[in-house]
Amino acid sequence: xxxxxxxxxxxxxxxxxxxxxxxxxxxxxxxxxxxxxxxxxxxxxxxxxxxxxxxxxxxxxxxxxxxxxxxxxxxxxxxxxxxxxxxxxxxxxxxxxxxxxxxxxxxxxxxxxxxxxxxxxxxxxxxxxxxxxxxxxxxxxxxxxxxxxxxxxxxxxxxxxxxxxxxxxxxxxxxxxxxxxxxxxxxxxxxxxxxxxxxxxxxxxxxxxxxxxxxxxxxxxxxxxxxxxxxxxxxxxxxxxxxxxxxxxxxxxxxxxxxxxxxxxxxxxxxxxxxxxxxxxxxxxxxxxxxxxxxxxxxxxxxxxxxxxxxxxxxxxxxxxxxxxxxxxxxxxxxxxxxxxxxxxxxxxxxxxxxxxxxxxxxxxx
Amino acid sequence: xxxxxxxxxxxxxxxxxxxxxxxxxxxxxxxxxxxxxxxxxxxxxxxxxxxxxxxxxxxxxxxxxxxxxxxxxxxxxxxxxxxxxxxxxxxxxxxxxxxxxxxxxxxxxxxxxxxxxxxxxxxxxxxxxxxxxxxxxxxxxxxxxxxxxxxxxxxxxxxxxxxxxxxxxxxxxxxxxxxxxxxxxxxxxxxxxxxxxxxxxxxxxxxxxxxxxxxxxxxxxxxxxxxxxxxxxxxxxxxxxxxxxxxxxxxxxxxxxxxxxxxxxxxxxxxxxxxxxxxxxxxxxxxxxxxxxxxxxxxxxxxxxxxxxxxxxxxxxxxxxxxxxxxxxxxxxxxxxxxxxxxxxxxxxxxxxxxxxxxxxxxxxx
Numbered sequence: 001x002x003x004x005x006x007x008x009x010x011x012x013x014x015x016x017x018x019x020x021x022x023x024x025x026x027x028x029x030x031x032x033x034x035x036x037x038x039x040x041x042x043x044x045x046x047x048x049x050x051x052x053x054x055x056x057x058x059x060x061x062x063x064x065x066x067x068x069x070x071x072x073x074x075x076x077x078x079x080x081x082x083x084x085x086x087x088x089x090x091x092x093x094x095x096x097x098x099x100x101x102x103x104x105x106x107x108x109x110x111x112x113x114x115x116x117x118x119x120x121x122x123x124x125x126x127x128x129x130x131x132x133x134x135x136x137x138x139x140x141x142x143x144x145x146x147x148x149x150x151x152x153x154x155x156x157x158x159x160x161x162x163x164x165x166x167x168x169x170x171x172x173x174x175x176x177x178x179x180x181x182x183x184x185x186x187x188x189x190x191x192x193x194x195x196x197x198x199x200x201x202x203x204x205x206x207x208x209x210x211x212x213x214x215x216x217x218x219x220x221x222x223x224x225x226x227x228x229x230x231x232x233x234x235x236x237x238x239x240x241x242x243x244x245x246x247x248x249x250x251x252x253x254x255x256x257x258x259x260x261x262x263x264x265x266x267x268x269x270x271x272x273x274x275x276x277x278x279x280x281x282x283x284x285x286x287x288x289x290x291x292x293x294x295x296x297x298x299x300x301x302x303x304x305x306x307x308x309x310x311x312x313x314x315x316x317x318x319x320x321x322x323x324x325x326x327x328x329x330x331x332x333x334x335x336x337x338x339x340x341x342x343x344x345x346x347x348x349x350x351x352x353x354x355x356x357x358x359x360x361x362x363x364x365x366x
Numbered sequence: 367x368x369x370x371x372x373x374x375x376x377x378x379x380x381x382x383x384x385x386x387x388x389x390x391x392x393x394x395x396x397x398x399x400x401x402x403x404x405x406x407x408x409x410x411x412x413x414x415x416x417x418x419x420x421x422x423x424x425x426x427x428x429x430x431x432x433x434x435x436x437x438x439x440x441x442x443x444x445x446x447x448x449x450x451x452x453x454x455x456x457x458x459x460x461x462x463x464x465x466x467x468x469x470x471x472x473x474x475x476x477x478x479x480x481x482x483x484x485x486x487x488x489x490x491x492x493x494x495x496x497x498x499x500x501x502x503x504x505x506x507x508x509x510x511x512x513x514x515x516x517x518x519x520x521x522x523x524x525x526x527x528x529x530x531x532x533x534x535x536x537x538x539x540x541x542x543x544x545x546x547x548x549x550x551x552x553x554x555x556x557x558x559x560x561x562x563x564x565x566x567x568x569x570x571x572x573x574x575x576x577x578x579x580x581x582x583x584x585x586x587x588x589x590x591x592x593x594x595x596x597x598x599x600x601x602x603x604x605x606x607x608x609x610x611x612x613x614x615x616x617x618x619x620x621x622x623x624x625x626x627x628x629x630x631x632x633x634x635x636x637x638x639x640x641x642x643x644x645x646x647x648x649x650x651x652x653x654x655x656x657x658x659x660x661x662x663x664x665x666x667x668x669x670x671x672x673x674x675x676x677x678x679x680x681x682x683x684x685x686x687x688x689x690x691x692x693x694x695x696x697x698x699x700x701x702x703x704x705x706x707x708x709x710x711x712x713x714x715x716x717x718x719x720x721x722x723x724x725x726x727x728x729x730x731x732x
Contacts, residue, residue: 003445060510067433067453070500074507079369083507085451087433134436141440141449142508144426 005109005148008194014101014109015197018163018223019308020334022363024108025060026309027139028052029357030073031091032066035126035290036350038283045076047346048091051307051314051354052081054340058309062142064088064135086138087131089117092352094218095155096129097359098136098147101197108364110147111195112136113154118213119178125212126290145366152191153179157216157356159192162226165199165258167192172206172215179214200258204248208232209240211300212291212351219302219353220248224266224333227257232302233267241270268329271320274299280349291351305353306330308337308360316353317341371475371514374560380467380475381563384529384589385674386700388729390474391426392675393505394418395723396439397457398432401492401656402716404649411442413712414457417673417680417720418447420706424675428508430454430501452504453497455483458718460584461521462495463725464502464513467563474730476513477561478502479520484579485544491578492656511732518557519545523582523722525558528592531565531624533558538572538581545580566624570614574598575606577666578657578717585668585719586614590632590699593623598668599633607636634695637686640665646715657717671719672696674703674726682719683707 009015030048031037037044052061056078064086065073074083088096095118098110113136117129140147160168173179174188183191189201207215221231229252233245245267252265281295303326306315313334317323323341331339347353375381396414397403403410418427422444430452431439440449454462461484464476479502483495506513526534539545540554549557555567573581587597595618599611611633618631647661669692672681679700683689689707697705713719 067497070453070504074503082510085453085504087436087451131433137440138436138451144448 003146005146009101009109009111009148010194010197013103014107015103015163016099016101016161017362018161019360020225021163023059023310024361024363025062026055026307027093027097027359027361028061028063029086029088029091029093029135030063030065030069031350032069033090033126034285035287036090036284038280038349043346044350045073047342047344048357049076050342051344051347051357053078054312054314054342055307055309055358056080058312064093064139084142086135088135089126089129089132091350092157092356093135093359094157094356095213096132096135097156098140099156099196100360100362102362102364106364108145108362108366110136110140110145111150112140112147113150113152115155116153116179118155119176123178124291143361143366148195150191150195152188152195155213155216156359157213157218157352159196160217160222161196161198162223162257164226165197166226167196167198167201168204168217168221168223168229169201170204170207170215170217170220173213173217176214198258200256202251202255202257204251206244206247208300208302209244210298218355219300219305221252222304226259227261228264228266228333230266230268230304230330230333232270232304234270239273266329266333268303268326269322270303271301271318271322274301274318274345274348276349293349293351299348301348302353303330305355307354307358308334311336312338312340314354315339315341316344316348318345318348319343369512371512375467375475375477375514376560376563379469380473381469381529382465382467382527383728384527385726386591387529389425389676390727390729391428392421392673393459393463393725393727394427394429395452395454395457395459395501396429396431396435397716398435399456399492400651401653402456402650404646404715409712410716411439413708413710414723415442416708417710417713417723419444420678420680420708421673421675421724422446424678430459430505450508452501454501455492455495455498457716458722459501459725460523460722461579462498462501463522464506465522465562466726466728468728468730472730474511474728474732476502476506476511477516478506478513479516479518481521482519482545484521485542489544490657509727509732514561516557516561518554518561521579521582522725523579523584523718525562526583526588527562527564528589528623530592531563532592533562533564533567534570534583534587534589534595535567536570536573536581536583536586539579539583542580564624566622568617568621568623570617572610572613574666574668575610576664584721585666585671587618588670592625593627594630594632594699596632596634596670596696596699598636598670600636605639632695632699634669634692635688636669637667637684637688640667640684640711640714642715659715659717665714667714668719669696671721673720673724674700677702678704678706680720681705681707682710682714684711684714685709
């Protein structure tokens with residue numbers, strides 16, 4: 001019987017598993033708002049369909065859709081993708097959706113974080129975000145899973161875990177006044193620890209250059225397995241990303257994880273600098289209450305923003321000369337996974353990539 | 367993998383089970399439209415909460431809710447009721463929702479009938495009904511169940527089955543030009559037979575007096591078990607319901623079911639004539655595109671409009687002198703079930719009762 005639990009996951013013996021642990025499936029949201037997604041969302045919808053199709057080769061995919069796009073989404077998505085009505089203000093399931101925790105006896109529960117659209121009225125990515133903030137509750141209700149309401153403004157894209165007690169995040173994001181200005185770093189650490197069951201938090205300074213999320217870690221680096229991290233990289237010292245990746249590299253190399261291991265860090269060279277074209281920018285609605293995305297703006301392209309499905313990796317590709325090297329390196333880091341590259345520029349134009357639009361539901365039962 | 371099946375349930379070995387066969391759960395929709403439900407829907411919402419609470423003692427209840435009422439519904443319903451977003455134009459799950467069919471090896475599928483809000487533009491109960499017509503698809507998507515799209519305009523309240531090949535319906539409803547004016551009776555019989563797996567259709571002339579649905583059978587009579595029918599009744603020959611019940615009685619007594627049995631018919635005396643008060647009528651929004659419900663109008667009250675849950679019956683009660691007799695007679699007809707009476711006047715004021723706002727999902731798997 002689903003209900004809101006007043007204790008914390010750690011107190012109840014739950015922890016957030018690593019993304020490579022077994023999934024029951026993957027959740028996504030359907031893109032449509034015309035101030036985020038060009039041409040009325042149609043190119044992005046095709047890209048989301050392709051992402052869903054590829055993920056559904058490995059695990060069940062559930063697509064949440066606003067009511068006015070339900071029939072269109074149902075018509076465009078493969079039959080094996082479950083389509084549910086799930087109102088949202090935009091399509092970033094990683095950030096507004098539930099985070100799941102498991103225990104040692106197969107139990108599964110959800111965490112509903114506070115969501116303020118990456119900075120509330122300070123940042124004004126868009127307004128309002130009331131439906132996004134209900135997404136986590138609604139997905140957990142559909143699954144009849146108990147949930148915790150965590151007293152922390154946070155997005156799923158701002159954390160990565162190794163499943164063995166270690167969490168990666170960035171100071172730029174989780175210490176930004178956009179989220180929890182009343183909480184000290186120690187308070188934030190305590191809440192992450194209580195809700196995710198982690199013992200060690202590795203703070204990296206900054207995320208990817210021009211990342212709209214205040215530097216989410218999931219565009220910068222991730223665990224490939226415990227003790228092993230993949231990091232977006234450039235060898236071009238004149239690129240503003242260079243110092244960001246270099247300082248993250250130094251922080252990772254000097255860190256120890258929750259079990260006292262040092263980390264092995266694998267550099268994944270970023271795509272060549274990508275910018276929004278004039279034609280792309282002109283496809284966006286101009287709306288005062290939404291983040292401006294002008295032509296010529298640098299896009300926060302990174303191969304790190306992939307999704308790990310059961311036995312497969314869905315990897316961003318940019319028709320870039322670094323695409324193949326990224327595929328090869330990720331394949332080396334995930335020898336048990338099939339690597340599926342998909343063209344994700346249309347997702348990137350909206351401000352994120354494949355990891356940002358997905359959320360794994362671990363295997364487990366209520 | 368859910369998908370739309372192009373064959374028919376009968377061809378695939380599926381049949382509609384009787385309502386007393388094992389359920390996985392019960393589906394409902396949240397009432398809110400202020401031209402159907404007085405006082406902004408608040409009294410009806412309390413009645414629906416009580417119905418959901420009682421049904422949830424016996425089986426899982428899922429409540430589908432429009433997005434603007436989601437938080438309120440989640441707050442008012444017990445924690446063990448699953449609340450999902452499910453846009454609708456009104457709350458008659460029996461009529462707009464899926465009908466389920468099962469096979470002998472535990473398979474479960476859904477039927478999505480065509481829905482035109484009890485008569486489309488001819489009848490104008492309300493306009494539009496586009497969201498109601500998507501309810502069946504959406505509930506089957508949530509459950510990941512395959513579905514048939516049946517080429518017949520029909521509501522779930524217009525049929526009852528014994529699970530052994532017999533179907534009860536009324537000529538008033540299923541032959542009414544409000545629904546399938548291009549189909550002859552034989553065509554309608556053939557489609558009911560193909561989609562519900564029934565072999566014998568017993569046509570009763572008319573439904574309950576002033577029933578807004580063109581005389582749905584589920585307010586008039588129902589099977590209690592194969593060969594046994596409960597029928598709403600009055601002994602008052604001056605009541606316009608008398609001849610309707612009497613002609614149904616005659617039709618039932620002269621019928622044979624699919625297995626050649628004659629029927630035993632049990633009369634359940636109706637409540638004393640109920641009418642909408644002036645205060646109740648004044649609580650309704652006046653909207654040109656909605657059915658008029660004036661003060662003084664006779665309400666189609668009937669004890670037959672109950673819901674059979676796993677081991678329980680949720681029975682309408684009207685604070686009427688016939689309530690106790692109805693409870694006692696239903697208890698005699700369902701000796702294995704616990705009889706739960708709930709005050710359902712607020713549901714009746716909207717035009718239906720407990721059976722109209724529920725839909726059982728039989729036990730089974732995709």
